Amino acid sequence: MNQTKNGLWNSPLLRSQVTSEDVRPPEMLFGYLIGPFGALLASGIFTSQLQNYLTNVLKLDLGFLTTLQLLSTILIVAANLVVGQLIERTRTLAGKARPWILLSALTLSVASVLMFIVPFADRTARMVWIAIAYNAYYAVGFPIYNTANSTLVPVSTRNSKQRSTLASLTNIASLGxxxxxSMIFPTLVSMALKEDQHLWFVAMLGVAIFTALTILLQFRFTRERVTEESAGAEKAEKSSASLGEQVKAVTSEKSWWLAMLFYVAFQWGGAMKNGSMTFFCQWVLDNSFFNTASLGDAWGMSQSLLAVLGAIPMAVAAVFVVPLANKFGKRLTCLVGMAIGVAGGVIAGLGGSNIIPVAIGIALKCLGSSPACYLILAMLADVIDHIEYTRGIRTDGLTMSVYSALMVAATPVCNAIFSGILNASGYDQSADVALNTLGQSAAVNTAISVSYIWVETAAYALCAVLVFLWTVEKNLPAEQAAIVERKKGATQ
Known part of the structure; x- marks a missing residue:
């Protein structure tokens, strides 16, 4: 997309409502909280319930699901890299990421409902449809939105404190x-949707409409101040470095590798936990704790309880994480958080099928994860500024496309691994959870427990080591000041 001289982006419908040079509350609320929340709502539901829907509602073969999710990862990664470069080369009065945010109001909302239409009864035709619909979401709709949305934080402002706030809000939306x-939808599934495909479609159609409306709201209430710095510069075209230059710049920077490896461990460990959570609540936990008439309803209550107890400390932490990071630094704040997360994981793992120690451990684990959740985008933005200082080029497109690829690939890859684990351990798809919550074999229950608790716990331990080695924020203020002076010289 090239900048044109017409008034397209200045029309009343497409003009940004943000005019202030500083980030103000309306931009924070609509652009970085409500907008991303609506856009990512389907993703949150998919992370928790898509495996359950494909396995227990559509009754798709576990081998097919494993193959689909692994092969789709290739398309997902390629799509994110392509979108990242398209964003890097987009120059409009609206910026380089915001036009793609606007496009995703259509692509993401449509893609989020396709897997729930399934107009075929034939088994083979159904699998073909699911394969197409699955990739329409994960390899088309989601990469367009998520790469553009991730890019907004580093190009929104150079003010590190304001950027931390925006990153925190974006990730609060993701956690929301x-x-x-993991809290509301499982109860809806266990008590209402159950295995009724039509009800699943109606629910997801409502989500798709909400997605489109909130993305439009986000587009109107965002602004790319860093992108605007290059406007009018005599060598503005140099602001878009070639892919080779970007790759060389990021791969030669240690802090970039540390941040990305940190994110892989953190995100993929979480994806394994989220993808196996429903199965853990159905088969491992002793759901008689709730003393309900139907054990088929109780697992949803167990999942909601664990999700609520995990969400509460993260919600409380949202108030303190940014002030703590501003005072002690992102590095130390995340390091302490990861240590708390490891301790919580050990408690949950030792809890076995007893929901009380498991819930306590999960709450601690979620509390410990909150700094990384809220600050990862700000950490990457700091790395991007550091690379701009040392290399003289922006790498928003490449960095955020890799970030987005790692995020979106986490769910299908980890679900594929989990499907393979279930298949290898002898998971019985015909077992009725309403009759016996402990109806799977000991091997299956162990595999589910490892996937839900211990994988993420080990990932947090690795993250603690990686963030300890990440020191890029130490000299960042001086580097940012030098960048601004350099750009002023280029425009004179």
């Missing part, structure tokens, strides 16, 4: 949709 997916 995970809360809906």
């Amino acid at each position: 949709v995970m809360g809906v997916g």
Whole structure:
């Protein structure tokens, strides 16, 4: 997309409502909280319930699901890299990421409902439809939105404190949709949707409409101040470095590798936990704790309880994480958080099928994860500024496309691994959870427990080591000041 001289982006419908040079509350609320929440709502539901829907509602073969999710990862990664470069080369009066945010109001909302239409009864035709619909969401709709949305934080402002706030709000939105997916939706599934495909479609159609409306709201209430710095510069075209230059710049920077490896461990460990959570609540936990008439309803209550107890400390932490990071630094704040997360994981793992110690451990684990959740985008933005200082080029497109690829690939890859684990351990798809919550074999229950608790706990231990080695924020203020002076010289 090239900048044109017409008034397209200045029309009343497409003009940004943000005019202030500083980030103000309306931009924070609509652009970085409500907008991302609506856009990512389907993703939060998919993370928690898509595996359950495909396995227990559509009754798709576990081998097919494993193959689909692994092969789709290739398309997902490629799509994110392509979108990242398209964003890097987009120059409009609206910025380089915001036009793609606008496009995703259509692509993401449509893609989020396709897997729930399934107009075929034939088994083979149904699998073909699911394969197409699955990739329409994960390899088309989601990459367009998520790469553009991730890019907004580093190009929104150079003010590090304001950027930390925006990153925190964006990730609060992400955690909010995970809360809906793991707290509210499981209860809806266990008590209402059950295995009724039509009801699943109606629910997801409502989500798709909400997605489109909130993305439009986000587009109107965002602004790319860093992108605007290059406007009018005599060598503005140099602001878009070639892919080779970007790759060389990021791969030669240690802090970039540390941040990305940190994110892989953190996000993929979480994806394994989220994808196996429903199965853990159905088969491992002793759901007689709730003393309900139907054990088929109790697992949803167990999942909601664990999700609520995980969400509460994260919600409380949202108030303190940014002030703590501003005072002690992102590095130390995340390091302490990861240590708390490891301790919580050990407690949950030792709890076995007893929901009380498991819930306590999960709450601690979620509390410990909150700094990383809220600050990861700000950490990457700091790395991007550091690379701009040392290399003289922006790498928003490449960095955020890799970030987005890692995020979106986490769910299908980890679900594929989990499907393979279930298949290898002898998971019985015909077992009725309403009759016996402990109806799977000991091997299956162990595999589910490892997937839900211990994988993420080990990932947090690795994250603690990685963030300890990440020191880029130490000299960042001086580097940012030098960048601004350099750009002033280029425009004179």
